[in-house]
Amino acid sequence: MAQAAEPPSGTRDFLADEVRRRTAAFATVSDVFERYGFDPLETPAFERLEVFAGKLGEEASALIFKILKRGVHEATGEADLALRYDHTVPLARVIGTYGSQLPSPYKRYAIGPVWRADRPAQGRFREFVQCDIDTVGSSSPLADADTVWAINDALTALGVPEFQFLINSRRALYGLLDAYQVPEELGLRVLGSLDKLDKTPPQQVIEELAERGLDSDTAKTLVEDIVGDEAGMRARLATTDRGRIGLAEVDRLLELTAGLPAGRVAFTPRMVRGLDYYTGPIFEVTAPGYPGSIASGGRYDGLVAKLGGPDLPACGGSIGIERILAVQTAHDAEVRGLEVALTVLGAEDDVLRLAGELRGRGLRTAVYLGTSGKLGRQLKWANDQHARTVLIYGPEEQANGQVTIRDMASGEQTQVARHQVAEHLQRVLAGV
Amino acid sequence: MAQAAEPPSGTRDFLADEVRRRTAAFATVSDVFERYGFDPLETPAFERLEVFAGKLGEEASALIFKILKRGVHEATGEADLALRYDHTVPLARVIGTYGSQLPSPYKRYAIGPVWRADRPAQGRFREFVQCDIDTVGSSSPLADADTVWAINDALTALGVPEFQFLINSRRALYGLLDAYQVPEELGLRVLGSLDKLDKTPPQQVIEELAERGLDSDTAKTLVEDIVGDEAGMRARLATTDRGRIGLAEVDRLLELTAGLPAGRVAFTPRMVRGLDYYTGPIFEVTAPGYPGSIASGGRYDGLVAKLGGPDLPACGGSIGIERILAVQTAHDAEVRGLEVALTVLGAEDDVLRLAGELRGRGLRTAVYLGTSGKLGRQLKWANDQHARTVLIYGPEEQANGQVTIRDMASGEQTQVARHQVAEHLQRVLAGV
Numbered sequence: 001m002a003q004a005a006e007p008p009s010g011t012r013d014f015l016a017d018e019v020r021r022r023t024a025a026f027a028t029v030s031d032v033f034e035r036y037g038f039d040p041l042e043t044p045a046f047e048r049l050e051v052f053a054g055k056l057g058e059e060a061s062a063l064i065f066k067i068l069k070r071g072v073h074e075a076t077g078e079a080d081l082a083l084r085y086d087h088t089v090p091l092a093r094v095i096g097t098y099g100s101q102l103p104s105p106y107k108r109y110a111i112g113p114v115w116r117a118d119r120p121a122q123g124r125f126r127e128f129v130q131c132d133i134d135t136v137g138s139s140s141p142l143a144d145a146d147t148v149w150a151i152n153d154a155l156t157a158l159g160v161p162e163f164q165f166l167i168n169s170r171r172a173l174y175g176l177l178d179a180y181q182v183p184e185e186l187g188l189r190v191l192g193s194l195d196k197l198d199k200t201p202p203q204q205v206i207e208e209l210a211e212r213g214l215d216s217d218t219a220k221t222l223v224e225d226i227v228g229d230e231a232g233m234r235a236r237l238a239t240t241d242r243g244r245i246g247l248a249e250v251d252r253l254l255e256l257t258a259g260l261p262a263g264r265v266a267f268t269p270r271m272v273r274g275l276d277y278y279t280g281p282i283f284e285v286t287a288p289g290y291p292g293s294i295a296s297g298g299r300y301d302g303l304v305a306k307l308g309g310p311d312l313p314a315c316g317g318s319i320g321i322e323r324i325l326a327v328q329t330a331h332d333a334e335v336r337g338l339e340v341a342l343t344v345l346g347a348e349d350d351v352l353r354l355a356g357e358l359r360g361r362g363l364r365t366a367v368y369l370g371t372s373g374k375l376g377r378q379l380k381w382a383n384d385q386h387a388r389t390v391l392i393y394g395p396e397e398q399a400n401g402q403v404t405i406r407d408m409a410s411g412e413q414t415q416v417a418r419h420q421v422a423e424h425l426q427r428v429l430a431g432v
Numbered sequence: 433m434a435q436a437a438e439p440p441s442g443t444r445d446f447l448a449d450e451v452r453r454r455t456a457a458f459a460t461v462s463d464v465f466e467r468y469g470f471d472p473l474e475t476p477a478f479e480r481l482e483v484f485a486g487k488l489g490e491e492a493s494a495l496i497f498k499i500l501k502r503g504v505h506e507a508t509g510e511a512d513l514a515l516r517y518d519h520t521v522p523l524a525r526v527i528g529t530y531g532s533q534l535p536s537p538y539k540r541y542a543i544g545p546v547w548r549a550d551r552p553a554q555g556r557f558r559e560f561v562q563c564d565i566d567t568v569g570s571s572s573p574l575a576d577a578d579t580v581w582a583i584n585d586a587l588t589a590l591g592v593p594e595f596q597f598l599i600n601s602r603r604a605l606y607g608l609l610d611a612y613q614v615p616e617e618l619g620l621r622v623l624g625s626l627d628k629l630d631k632t633p634p635q636q637v638i639e640e641l642a643e644r645g646l647d648s649d650t651a652k653t654l655v656e657d658i659v660g661d662e663a664g665m666r667a668r669l670a671t672t673d674r675g676r677i678g679l680a681e682v683d684r685l686l687e688l689t690a691g692l693p694a695g696r697v698a699f700t701p702r703m704v705r706g707l708d709y710y711t712g713p714i715f716e717v718t719a720p721g722y723p724g725s726i727a728s729g730g731r732y733d734g735l736v737a738k739l740g741g742p743d744l745p746a747c748g749g750s751i752g753i754e755r756i757l758a759v760q761t762a763h764d765a766e767v768r769g770l771e772v773a774l775t776v777l778g779a780e781d782d783v784l785r786l787a788g789e790l791r792g793r794g795l796r797t798a799v800y801l802g803t804s805g806k807l808g809r810q811l812k813w814a815n816d817q818h819a820r821t822v823l824i825y826g827p828e829e830q831a832n833g834q835v836t837i838r839d840m841a842s843g844e845q846t847q848v849a850r851h852q853v854a855e856h857l858q859r860v861l862a863g864v
Contacts, residue, residue, distance in 0.1 A: 013474070016473070037770050039448035047439070065500075065513075077500075083499070352577055355581075370536075
């Protein structure tokens with residue numbers, strides 16, 4: 001019973017203040033994306049199972065929540081639908097569905113829950129909000145820069161005080177492999193090891209590279225160079241074709257984001273960003289006080305086709321909004337109380353009328369709905385509701401056509417004529 | 433393939449304008465509910481299956497989307513989770529979970545999707561938004577009135593031009609059965625037939641009542657009285673104990689909503705509102721031009737306990753927001769275009785900087801991301817984006833430190849100094 005009362009493992013109930021905080025954050029981000037001309041897209045919570053089948057890696061596929069067939073088919077134990085695992089597979093499906101009805105390029109944002117049957121852990125949930133922008137149908141470096149600018153503005157609007165875009169290019173990474181003559185078949189595993197350099201001491205990465213079959217001298221030089229000075233790395237990359245192309249890509253992105261605050265965007269040769277689908281510039285955002293990365297993205301030209309959509313170039317990014325909200329919880333626990341609490345001591349119909357007048361002026365107003373006729377009990381209720389003011393409209397006030405207004409912070413009480421209460425309170429609560 | 437591209441049966445993709453329209457409507461409603469002191473609540477998309485088990489009727493249970501167990505348990509074909517069928521079962525669960533941490537009474541609103549494996553039909557979906565308010569822990573008639581007021585204000589804010597609350601009381605309905613000496617065992621079936629009087633001719637209902645076993649003279653008198661004048665019905669109800677109690681309940685609600693526009697709330701003796709869980713006053717809202725009812729609710733004192741929560745009195749209401757949005761679609765198909773479209777004819781980094789300045793002033797601004805260097809092609813893109821203005825910043829303009837601003841409606845072009853563009857456009861687009 002106690003267990004049944006909890007929400008399912010890995011999910012959360014959001015009570016009032018938390019809903020308000022989250023809703024405000026999502027609205028902040030969508031305002032920024034709208035200003036960039038991104039269009040919102042909302043797809044269903046579930047897709048046909050075959051939309052996911054074979055589209056995600058094996059690891060991801062194991063994390064999909066599958067929905068049982070219904071009615072007479074339920075007994076088969078088979079599933080035909082699956083909860084949304086991310087916003088990218090549905091995006092590819094939508095591009096297939098609507099094609100030329102969509103603007104070209106199609107710049108869309110999606111802010112909404114996704115579901116993954118991951119092992120729940122501190123800060124890892126089975127239902128969480130993903131916050132993505134993607135631009136499908138443009139191969140221009142301006143599209144990559146647009147993504148970085150938009151995410152920069154969204155993080156700023158969310159109140160992240162300091163952060164940095166670490167950028168790199170998949171092509172530069174291939175150039176790196178060429179420059180150090182890493183055997184083709186070791187390439188991806190070498191990059192996988194280098195990706196750990198943000199958390200793992202260089203010596204350990206060197207050992208792992210050697211274990212993975214890289215010549216140990218090469219491993220040592222590679223790691224030392226990559227965490228060494230940028231000029232040296234650039235010179236080395238410039239010795240290969242793919243390295244030069246990658247560097248040019250990085251430099252173009254640096255140029256196109258030069259309007260951002262100084263140092264906001266930094267070439268980071270060791271940054272790999274997973275191994276799968278990125279094909280061009282990639283980025284990751286880190287911020288002091290926030291764990292891991294708080295945003296990431298890049299260009300993934302082959303992905304839409306791989307996911308079943310048409311073959312279009314694409315790039316995008318994702319903000320780790322849950323991670324940001326988790327850090328901000330501590331210093332942003334505002335409670336939204338009532339502006340006006342109305343006690344009920346007779347004249348109920350007029351009390352409701354008065355409440356209507358106050359709401360008409362935009363004031364958050366509630367009426368006592370309990371059974372006690374005692375003012376003390378009703379004041380306790382108002383206090384529990386964090387009410388700023390309480391109205392007392394007892395028999396005496398009713399007889400005189402007056403309402404007593406009590407300021408809950410100071411305890412001060414003033415009498416105001418019944419027909420002037422709404423106007424008076426609007427003025428007082430506006431902070432005069 | 434064509435079929436796979438569609439969203440799953442009974443679900444919808446919402447593209448840009450539709451998402452914006454829906455989001456705005458939901459925000460309008462939640463603003464109203466906030467003003468009444470209702471708190472938002474968001475529960476997970478799914479609950480443990482046992483939270484629903486035995487809580488919903490058989491018909492409803494068949495409509496639940498069940499989620500297959502994961503990992504090694506998937507092969508059992510068993511489900512352990514179920515998608516949210518409504519907002520009421522999760523509310524009862526939350527009250528069990530958080531109890532005294534919640535305000536008392538607990539006034540909460542929930543606006544979010546629910547899922548039902550209903551047969552899809554015109555206007556009936558498997559994923560749709562429900563929009564509920566509920567007050568748990570108050571038996572006061574003020575709580576019932578509060579619900580009616582809040583829904584009145586929400587419908588008004590949504591722009592429903594004319595509507596009426598039909599009110600009744602479950603107790604008055606029992607009084608009706610007493611007054612016409614309907615045998616106890618026929619009671620619910622008789623009410624079920626009377627509930628059809630809004631759509632079915634009286635004669636047909638009389639016949640159905642007779643078929644269901646009611647004496648045919650009684651059937652005729654009952655139906656004629658119930659669609660006849662209110663005074664007669666009131667007099668008849670006043671002859672029984674339950675009728676008098678019910679009438680008092682109705683009259684109290686009429687008194688407490690007397691501050692609403694005249695005629696907004698009307699006693700409707702034939703209105704039954706389903707047969708299940710209502711225990712006190714009930715209401716239904718109809719509006720010219722809108723099919724069926726666009727809101728409904730009532731008091732359901734036993735339900736929270738029946739759903740597994742503590743035994744608390746409760747009342748609430750629900751707005752048929754999908755139905756309202758469906759009717760409003762026709763006369764509210766606003767397209768949100770760009771305020772500024774920037775062409776790209778060189779100086780890309782400065783174009784992005786300029787875009788940043790415009791967005792900093794809140795203007796919805798996008799940069800051309802295609803490959804064509806031809807102005808004509810870029811203007812076509814801007815036109816497709818419904819841009820109000822287009823900026824042209826070609827080699828000549830760059831050399832002169834000027835930007836050409838084209839008004840897309842008039843075709844008029846003006847030149848403005850590069851550093852004054854943002855300020856100039858903000859002024860122009862504000863509608864001067």
